[in-house]
Amino acid sequence: MYAFEHLRATDPADAVAKFSQADDARYLAGGQTLLAAMKLRLAAPACLIDLQRIAALRGIAADTAALTVGAMATHAEVAASPVVCDTIPALAKLAAGIGDPMVRNVGTLGGSVANDDPAADYPAAVLALDAAVHTDRRVIAADAFFTGLYETALAPGELITAVRFPIPQQAAYVKFPNPASRYALVGVFVARHAAGVRVAVTGAGASGVFRVPAFEAALAARFAPDAIDGLGVDPAALASDLHASAEYRAHLVGVIARRAVAAALA
Amino acid sequence: MDMTGTQVLPLPRERVWDALNDPEMLKRCIPGCESVERTDSDAWKMVMVAAVGPVKAKFTGTLTVSDPDPPNSYTLAFEGSGGVAGFGKGHARVQLLPETAADGSVQTRLDYEAHAAVGGKIAQVGARLIDGVAKKLADGFFTRFHAALTEPVPPAA
Numbered sequence: 383m384y385a386f387e388h389l390r391a392t393d394p395a396d397a398v399a400k401f402s403q404a405d406d407a408r409y410l411a412g413g414q415t416l417l418a419a420m421k422l423r424l425a426a427p428a429c430l431i432d433l434q435r436i437a438a439l440r441g442i443a444a445d446t447a448a449l450t451v452g453a454m455a456t457h458a459e460v461a462a463s464p465v466v467c468d469t470i471p472a473l474a475k476l477a478a479g480i481g482d483p484m485v486r487n488v489g490t491l492g493g494s495v496a497n498d499d500p501a502a503d504y505p506a507a508v509l510a511l512d513a514a515v516h517t518d519r520r521v522i523a524a525d526a527f528f529t530g531l532y533e534t535a536l537a538p539g540e541l542i543t544a545v546r547f548p549i550p551q552q553a554a555y556v557k558f559p560n561p562a563s564r565y566a567l568v569g570v571f572v573a574r575h576a577a578g579v580r581v582a583v584t585g586a587g588a589s590g591v592f593r594v595p596a597f598e599a600a601l602a603a604r605f606a607p608d609a610i611d612g613l614g615v616d617p618a619a620l621a622s623d624l625h626a627s628a629e630y631r632a633h634l635v636g637v638i639a640r641r642a643v644a645a646a647l648a
Numbered sequence: 649m650d651m652t653g654t655q656v657l658p659l660p661r662e663r664v665w666d667a668l669n670d671p672e673m674l675k676r677c678i679p680g681c682e683s684v685e686r687t688d689s690d691a692w693k694m695v696m697v698a699a700v701g702p703v704k705a706k707f708t709g710t711l712t713v714s715d716p717d718p719p720n721s722y723t724l725a726f727e728g729s730g731g732v733a734g735f736g737k738g739h740a741r742v743q744l745l746p747e748t749a750a751d752g753s754v755q756t757r758l759d760y761e762a763h764a765a766v767g768g769k770i771a772q773v774g775a776r777l778i779d780g781v782a783k784k785l786a787d788g789f790f791t792r793f794h795a796a797l798t799e800p801v802p803p804a805a
Binding site: 415416418419422425427497500530532588621623625 | 704770779
């Protein structure tokens, strides 16, 4: 690894202040993407602002309406949390399926959401559960948060502090993982709320996570796997790479969405 | 990686051709572009920073125009190196066609057909993302290009 400055932040305000004073800084959450990119010399920030010791960014709590997960909660903590398992078990199951044990023990919710990898699992949960992303300066609704491939509504230096997930009536996440990386080739999060059904797809979109309004309308009318028979997504907006063509992904979106509805009903 | 696309610009072909050959315009419109300079009548040198997700790499490259046919078409060969991050090369065929808009005004249809190959670490670890990133860069370029061409011209001082 080449030389860079490493600064430990003590609280969120300190992290934001350190970021604004540094030149070419990045926040370091779990580092499961950033450190790998740095080791490969694909990124060379001059300064890393380490969030590990900020107690205020950890913690998982729920009230009757929503589950709030601190940005620095690791995937393993979310997967094992009795609070998450009681309120949104689909989210615990999603976290348990991210990457491998090392990634889950160190990787964080905030890091995953801020990175917005087009095949990451958490963005599908944030979008389908209509979560609110809390930052050091504002609250961003899920529908306004993910803006494209690795792009979010976060301003430079803006720090995610927590994500608040409204508790759905029923929900499930099913993914078809790449067998090597465990990234989603297609992952579908289905959530049934009092106000309607939300369906979010990760892994498949050419520009990242997206909702499927046609599935949502059909499932709001009748919440059953076969309610979306005959409906599909347009392959033109989907990703095509060495792992799968856009047409294959389009087919999988329907298959996995039906499995997710069945799992939500189970 | 192959990519094709079409853009319609509400301007005559000559204006679009000039803009495509204007280094300042290219610098403004190419996402992450730091500099563009003409090194020969048909060759350019360019520096751009590609920042996608965790990756941030500076590419230095050359662009060479072959068989220019103003204001109809040209072929652009490009080659760039991002140091240890990797390298890329390819070519793009650009064609400008005159069209008449629904309201009778003159417009230009720009068709492009590009082929590119990427090698090195970026290709090894980022293979699943290359098509998406290329499309994002092309969309970013044309969004800015369209905006720059259609913005009101400031009055001459």
